[in-house]
Amino acid sequence: MITFQLADMLRKYSLYILLINFIYQYYVFFHWYLSNQQIQIENAFSMGLIAFLAGIIFILFVHIIYFPKSLNDSAQIPTYPPLIMLLSLNLGFLGGISNLYLFQLYSLPNFLDIFRSSNLGFFIIIISFVIIYLSVGLFKKNNEDPNPTTASNKLITSGIFKYTRNPMYLALVIFQIGIGMSLSFLHISLMSIITVYFLHNYVIKKEEVYLKKLFGKEYDRYLNNSRRWI
Secondary structure, eight states, X not given: OHHHHHHHHHHHHHHHHHHHHHHHHHHHHHHHHTSSOOOOHHHHHHHHHHHHHHHHHXXXXXXXXXXXXXXXXXXXXXXXXHHHHHHHHHHHHHHHHHIIIIIOOOOOOGGGGGGOOHHHHHHHHHHHHHHHHHHHHHHHHXXXXXXXXXXXXXXXXXXXXXXXXXXXXXXHHHHHHHHHHHTTOHHHHHTHHHXXXXXXXXXXXXXXXXXXXXXXXXXXXXXHHSOSOO
């Protein structure tokens, strides 16, 4: 019992440390990136690469340690949906720093510069938080767990779920777009297309199969009265 508690505590503190390091390394990079400070291009790439690796380590840790080894009574999804978004965000960041400081193969079109806005990006991030808040609130109201690796006991069709069947996944995509805009790093925002692709094909469709099997005609009626995204 004591050994189990120690292992659980170790996992929890390791998670916090890796998360803090992930955020800190991104902060270090973007504190420089958004400033007027000049550094050698090799140092800029190295600083970005450290932030990328911190993100990858955090994502792998969460998946390996916390994602269930088998999904017996839930949708057969490959990992936690927020990890898909974070991986896409992180890969977008890697692609951006690689092009800016290593290969320099292309430049993003100038018209995209209108999306480099901290104010607009922050507003979009707030929208994503509101959607998450409304969605989680409905799960709690219906005594359901928003974790997609747990069993569903009730089909939620009210509130924001009347308008989109997957508001929390929509919020993840909106959040990623907002982060890229607020940091003036549009590779992150553009990679939201990849996030949509993987959420759509490897999470949402698998959840639909699971919910169809679980709720039958009730779910069919819900499909006819609502949309997957927006």
